[in-house]
Amino acid sequence: xxxxxxxxxxxxxxxxxxxxxxxxxxxxxxxxxxxxxxxxxxxxxxxxxxxxxxxxxxxxxxxxxxxxxxxxxxxxxxxxxxxxxxxxxxxxxxxxxxxxxxxxxxxxxxxxxxxxxxxxxxxxxxxxxxxxxxxxxxxxxxxxxxxxxxxxxxxxxxxxxxxxxxxxxxxxxxxxxxxxxxxxxxxxxxxxxxxxxxxxxxxxxxxxxxxxxxxxxxxxxxxxxxxxxxxxxxxxxxxxxxxxxxxxxxxxxxxxxxxxxxxxxxxxxxxxxxxxxxxxxxxxxxxxxxxxxxxxxxxxxxxxxxxxxxxxxxxxxxxxxxxxxxxxxxxxxxxxxxxxxxxxxxxxxxxxxxxxxxxxxxxxxxxxxxxxxxxxxxxxxxxxxxxxxxxxxxxxxxxxxxxxxx
Numbered sequence: 283x284x285x286x287x288x289x290x291x292x293x294x295x296x297x298x299x300x301x302x303x304x305x306x307x308x309x310x311x312x313x314x315x316x317x318x319x320x321x322x323x324x325x326x327x328x329x330x331x332x333x334x335x336x337x338x339x340x341x342x343x344x345x346x347x348x349x350x351x352x353x354x355x356x357x358x359x360x361x362x363x364x365x366x367x368x369x370x371x372x373x374x375x376x377x378x379x380x381x382x383x384x385x386x387x388x389x390x391x392x393x394x395x396x397x398x399x400x401x402x403x404x405x406x407x408x409x410x411x412x413x414x415x416x417x418x419x420x421x422x423x424x425x426x427x428x429x430x431x432x433x434x435x436x437x438x439x440x441x442x443x444x445x446x447x448x449x450x451x452x453x454x455x456x457x458x459x460x461x462x463x464x465x466x467x468x469x470x471x472x473x474x475x476x477x478x479x480x481x482x483x484x485x486x487x488x489x490x491x492x493x494x495x496x497x498x499x500x501x502x503x504x505x506x507x508x509x510x511x512x513x514x515x516x517x518x519x520x521x522x523x524x525x526x527x528x529x530x531x532x533x534x535x536x537x538x539x540x541x542x543x544x545x546x547x548x549x550x551x552x553x554x555x556x557x558x559x560x561x562x563x564x565x566x567x568x569x570x571x572x573x574x575x576x577x578x579x580x581x582x583x584x585x586x587x588x589x590x591x592x593x594x595x596x597x598x599x600x601x602x603x604x605x606x607x608x609x610x611x612x613x614x615x616x617x618x619x620x621x622x623x624x625x626x627x628x629x630x631x632x633x634x635x636x637x638x639x640x641x642x643x644x645x646x647x648x649x650x651x652x653x654x655x656x657x658x659x660x661x662x663x664x665x666x667x668x669x670x671x672x673x674x675x676x677x678x679x680x681x682x683x684x685x686x687x688x
Contacts, residue, residue, distance in 0.1 A: 290361020421495030529576030
């Protein structure tokens with residue numbers, strides 16, 4: 283994997299408020315923004331950095347990196363007038379780079395804004411893991427304000443549904459073929475002004491996976507952003523807990539004829555299914571309770587009452603999306619989950635990997651961070667008589683109380 287850092291912006295909004303220094307060289311808690319950003323990307327998997335800066339500033343940045351940066355290969359390439367031009371300039375340099383040790387389809391390119399110095403390691407690892415599986419992944423957070431589309435004369439044209447909107451951040455990670463094809467097509471079609479790389483990838487028809495980002499991962503654009511970043515740095519979780527919280531969930535549903543059998547979002551062929559107001563996915567129900575418990579937000583009965591017709595036969599995966607939104611809004615994100623399904627019937631072995639993959643995608647985790655175990659009761663009790671299925675889940679989440687500041 284290599285990292286591309288667009289750093290050629292002029293910082294107009296900072297200068298408009300009296301700041302004379304280049305934005306990326308302004309100290310943040312005693313260290314330049316630019317240097318802080320690169321230090322957040324100090325992953326062993328990143329073998330080289332391609333930094334797009336104006337030609338006149340390359341020497342300044344080179345001195346800064348030589349002073350105290352990582353033992354990585356760093357290449358400067360000419361920054362362009364627009365962000366899209368800078369990324370393309372870096373891609374041309376990457377195309378000629380001879381340091382790759384894997385085939386093209388496995389080469390990962392991580393793009394991160396130089397003005398986002400508060401990137402957390404788990405967000406970075408989550409985006410990279412998703413991109414390895416899908417070829418394109420970005421970080422994003424739920425939109426809190428109601429968004430309006432406004433016409434040229436200032437009148438509101440429409441109001442998009444807020445629950446479907448996300449504010450997209452960096453890092454954005456792509457495989458080489460996916461990103462190169464996107465930028466090649468953009469140049470062929472003379473498409474300009476793209477403010478993020480995912481937009482160009484979307485134009486090619488390749489799906490882009492969005493994984494939970496962090497409210498802390500702000501982009502420093504104005505002096506006010508700088509003050510918020512300083513507040514975040516002063517409000518980090520204590521090293522003793524590192525903001526980690528554990529939640530536990532348990533659920534049981536009866537097996538009855540005439541119902542679909544859904545576990546972990548995967549439908550399993552069966553003559554009997556689980557009885558319930560929703561699709562009765564006992565695994566996802568226990569998972570949601572564990573996640574809610576970890577952040578002190580009650581249980582699924584409070585959030586999705588079983589007497590509300592809106593949830594009749596609903597896909598529990600959709601309810602899990604709402605729980606993930608609630609977690610993100612409280613500044614929490616899953617770290618890993620451990621699931622135990624207790625069932626005499628059916629045998630889960632043929633479906634275990636599908637369930638892990640589905641849950642990993644929905645939680646923004648890698649498959650190795652979602653463990654599924656299955657056990658029986660040795661034919662004892664209602665489970666042993668094949669009258670029902672139970673599930674237990676332990677979830678570890680990382681919680682940052684300061685994330686609610688912005």
